[in-house]
Amino acid sequence: MDIDTGPSIATLRQTLQTQLRQHSENLTVLAAADTDPGSIGEDPHTIAARTVAARHAIEEITAALSRITAGVYGRCERCTDPIPGARLEILPHARFCVPCQPRER
Ligand SMILES: [Zn+2]
Structure with a gap:
């Protein structure tokens, strides 16, 4: 696995794991807020959206971590070209x- 000038896979994996933990903690807070709206000062719509x-983020990050395990991380799923390291640094689950990149909603 060669990533041009970007961060190493080990660094990216660490970033992904940190993000996964943050999103999971977030989800716990949000789940608690769901039964007690106002506890985090957000309205139910915002809580639902968050x-x-x-x-969604957890799904993407988990998929990226599986790609690292499978040894296919860092390649475009469409054209199979390597994804530039600079892009992975900003968006490790790209x-x-x-x-x-398909247009986001
Ligand atoms: Zn591509």
Whole structure:
């Protein structure tokens, strides 16, 4: 696995694991807030939106960690080109290179 000038896989894995932990903790707080709205000073819509976002992030991060385990991390899922290290540094769970990135909602 060669990543051009970017961070090493070990660094990225660590970043992903940190992010996974943060999102999981977030989800715990949000789940508690769901039964006690106001405990984090957010309205139910915001709590629901943040819960969806946190779950989505956890899915993406978990998938990225599996790709590291499988040895296919850092390659675009569409064109199979290596994803530039600079991009992975900003978005460690990136599945696609910039040209292949589907438009977000
Ligand atoms: Zn691509």
